[in-house]
Amino acid sequence: MSFFNELGILFTGMTLPVVLALVLGYIFIVVELYRPGLKIFGVVGAALVVLAAGLRVTKGDGNPFAQIFAIIFIETLAVFVAFMILILTVKKGWMYHTPREDSGALSLSEAGEHVRLYGKLGVALTDLAPDGKVNIGGVVVEATTDGFYIKCGEGIRVVNVEGNSIGVERAE
Numbered sequence: 001m002s003f004f005n006e007l008g009i010l011f012t013g014m015t016l017p018v019v020l021a022l023v024l025g026y027i028f029i030v031v032e033l034y035r036p037g038l039k040i041f042g043v044v045g046a047a048l049v050v051l052a053a054g055l056r057v058t059k060g061d062g063n064p065f066a067q068i069f070a071i072i073f074i075e076t077l078a079v080f081v082a083f084m085i086l087i088l089t090v091k092k093g094w095m096y097h098t099p100r101e102d103s104g105a106l107s108l109s110e111a112g113e114h115v116r117l118y119g120k121l122g123v124a125l126t127d128l129a130p131d132g133k134v135n136i137g138g139v140v141v142e143a144t145t146d147g148f149y150i151k152c153g154e155g156i157r158v159v160n161v162e163g164n165s166i167g168v169e170r171a172e
Contacts, residue, residue: 009062010070021052026075030082036129036149049075117158121171124150134168143168
């Protein structure tokens with residue numbers, strides 16, 4: 001049987017639980033891409049994709065190895081497309097993270113800090129994945145990276161200040 005015949009068998013034999021597991025798995029994996037560092041969403045998403053493949057194969061029609069490969073390949077391709085959309089849109093403002101006001105960090109106005117922080121150096125107090133707390137000149141504020149992971153204790157440089165929103169990158 002050809003691969004395309006197997007794809008036809010795969011899609012015609014999809015049941016509601018398989019489709020739900022695939023869709024929820026995809027959503028959980030994309031949430032993990034959008035908010036890296038939570039880890040639980042990625043693990044649950046991957047488990048749901050494996051569950052969907054297992055549920056589909058138990059139906060017994062077609063080649064199970066081809067079906068498992070096709071499900072994982074299609075899901076991987078869909079996640080890759082979502083990742084590319086995230087990368088291409090994060091710098092344009094859509095899906096850009098802004099600091100949360102209820103995070104316990106001081107805002108610039110609360111700290112009495114009215115000078116420009118652009119270009120100043122600091123240190124990450126939490127993992128920035130991509131949001132977290134940083135210390136800049138003795139002031140603890142929420143900061144956001146452009147999607148790059150910065151570990152707690154690493155040096156940071158302020159590259160963007162818009163109101164109370166602080167954009168940082170790893171200091172070199």
